[in-house]
Structure formats: structure tokens, C-alpha cells
Amino acid sequence: MSDQAIDNLTQALEGEYAATYAYGLIGARVSGGALTRARQALSSHRQARDELRFDLAALQATVPPPAAAYDTGGPIDTAAQATALAVQTELRLVRNWAAVATTSAGPSRDRAVRHAQECATRAVTWGSPSQAFPG
Amino acid sequence: MLVTGLPSRRGVLQAAAAGPLLLLAACSSDGGEQTPDADDAVRSDVSASEQRLLARYDATIAAFPALAGKLQPIRDQHAEHLAAMGSQPTNRDDNGPAVGKTPAGAISDLTAAERSAATERVKASGQASSAELIWNLALIAASESQHATALARGSA
Numbered sequence: 001m002s003d004q005a006i007d008n009l010t011q012a013l014e015g016e017y018a019a020t021y022a023y024g025l026i027g028a029r030v031s032g033g034a035l036t037r038a039r040q041a042l043s044s045h046r047q048a049r050d051e052l053r054f055d056l057a058a059l060q061a062t063v064p065p066p067a068a069a070y071d072t073g074g075p076i077d078t079a080a081q082a083t084a085l086a087v088q089t090e091l092r093l094v095r096n097w098a099a100v101a102t103t104s105a106g107p108s109r110d111r112a113v114r115h116a117q118e119c120a121t122r123a124v125t126w127g128s129p130s131q132a133f134p135g
Numbered sequence: 136m137l138v139t140g141l142p143s144r145r146g147v148l149q150a151a152a153a154g155p156l157l158l159l160a161a162c163s164s165d166g167g168e169q170t171p172d173a174d175d176a177v178r179s180d181v182s183a184s185e186q187r188l189l190a191r192y193d194a195t196i197a198a199f200p201a202l203a204g205k206l207q208p209i210r211d212q213h214a215e216h217l218a219a220m221g222s223q224p225t226n227r228d229d230n231g232p233a234v235g236k237t238p239a240g241a242i243s244d245l246t247a248a249e250r251s252a253a254t255e256r257v258k259a260s261g262q263a264s265s266a267e268l269i270w271n272l273a274l275i276a277a278s279e280s281q282h283a284t285a286l287a288r289g290s291a
Binding site for chain 2: 094097098099101102103105106109110112113114116117118119120121123124125128129130131132133134135
């Protein structure tokens with residue numbers, strides 16, 4: 001496994017840590033259907049985080065711990081700020097997963113592309129327009 | 136579907152008439168390569184799929200002009216996908232693909248087409264070799280998933 005592959009997995013893990021942190025804040029600021037979506041997203045990102053930790057450990061690479069806090073680009077005090085953070089978080093992860101795809105093969109690459117699709121789709125459910133090259 | 140061997144002038148013209156898919160394959164042999172490499176085959180397949188999607192959007196917009204505001208941005212994103220595969224949209228001589236009888240039916244058909252395309256792109260990314268092509272296909276796969284969701288949600 002190349003250093004680049006490990007670097008891409010590590011970056012994706014950082015993105016998933018940041019997403020897990022972000023959805024904790026998002027869930028506190030939204031309600032109704034949005035809260036349900038935030039909970040589902042949190043669950044998906046936790047699972048992706050665990051997969052990445054497993055993959056890095058299996059490669060005997062360093063598995064970084066999560067930071068205490070992640071930059072949210074400003075206060076998350078309103079539903080609108082929470083929604084904007086959700087879009088930004090998901091779109092950044094699309095690029096992380098596409099990068100993982102470039103340095104993986106077979107089922108691992110398929111899985112990375114599907115993660116990119118899921119993050120891109122969630123961005124749309126949070127109000128992002130579709131993009132030709134999301135992220 | 137792929138043109139093998141050095142194309143004759145007539146062959147290139149026929150390929151041009153048939154669409155950029157074949158033209159792309161033909162052009163790739165200019166450097167003396169007898170057979171397009173595997174990534175060229177992937178690009179050709181994805182280009183053909185994107186051309187079909189473009190034709191469906193054009194036919195749907197022509198049939199239901201009121202949908203243009205919603206569909207044109209998505210249609211234009213497919214044109215960007217096509218460009219990333221090294222192809223250009225072609226004008227079709229025929230009447231284009233069939234369109235659903237109602238706007239809702241037409242949207243539903245496009246949603247299904249986007250879902251299929253998104254699944255095809257995952258497979259295509261698995262067949263690609265160069266990092267650049269894998270990257271582009273991963274993002275195109277993500278884009279088409281967004282399209283399916285946006286169409287199903289009633290927003291673009």
C-alpha cells in the first residue's frame with residue numbers, strides 16, 4: 001500500500017471525524033425531518049469512520065485519534081447555520097472519498113465511490129444544488 | 136464498438152457521423168497505437184452514456200418547455216461530464232429518445248436513468264487505471280446520484 005493511499009485514507013478519516021463532530025452540533029439546531037436526517041447522517045459517518053480506522057489499522061498505519069473540536073467556519077447557533085455546515089461537511093467528504101478511490105482497487109474502490117455518492121446525495125438533501133463535479 | 140487499427144479518412148468520417156464515441160477511439164490511434172488503451176475504452180463507454188443522457192434531457196425539455204428551469208442545469212452538468220471524457224455533444228439527426236407522456240412521468244424516467252448512470256459510473260471507475268480518470272468518474276458518479284435525488288425531490 002502506497003504512502004499516498006495511506007495519506008488519502010487518513011484524510012478521509014479526518015473528514016469523517018469532522019463530520020461526526022459537526023452532526024453533533026447540527027442535531028442540536030434542527031428539528032423534525034431535518035433532525036431525523038441528521039441522526040441518520042451521524043450514524044452513517046460513524047460507520048464510515050470505523051471502517052477507515054479498521055482499514056488503516058489493517059495496513060499497520062497510524063490511526064490518528066479525533067481532535068477535541070473541529071473548525072465549523074463560525075458559530076452554529078441557528079438551523080440555517082447548521083444546514084450550511086452539513087452541506088459543507090458532506091461536499092468536502094465527496095473529495096476525500098474520490099481521493100481514496102484513486103488509490104484503492106476492487107471492492108475498496110467501489111466502496112469509496114459509493115461513499116462519495118452518499119455524501120454528495122446528502123448535500124442535496126440539505127439544500128445544495130447538484131454539481132457536475134461535487135465538492 | 137471500438138475502432139481498431141489506423142482509421143481511413145472514410146472511417147473517421149463515418150465515425151464522426153456516428154458520434155464522438157467512435158471519433159474518440161479513432162483519434163486515439165493517431166499516435167501509432169493500434170489499439171486504444173483500456174482507459175480509452177472506459178472513456179468511450181461513459182461518453183456514449185452521457186450522450187444518451189443529453190439526448191434524453193434535450194427531448195424532455197423540447198416536449199415540456201416548462202421543465203427547462205429544472206432540467207437545463209442538470210443537462211449542462213452532463214455536458215461537463217462529456218467534456219471531461221474528452222468528447223463534445225453531437226447534434227442528432229433522428230427525433231431523439233421517447234419522452235414520457237406527462238411531465239411527472241418524464242421526470243420519473245430521468246430519475247431512473249440517473250440512478251442507472253450512477254451505478255454504471257461506479258463500475259466504470261473500477262475499470263479505470265489512471266488516477267485522473269478514477270477521480271473524474273468518482274465525482275461524475277456522485278453528481279449523477281445528486282441528480283437522481285434532486286429530481287426525485289422535485290428540485291434541481
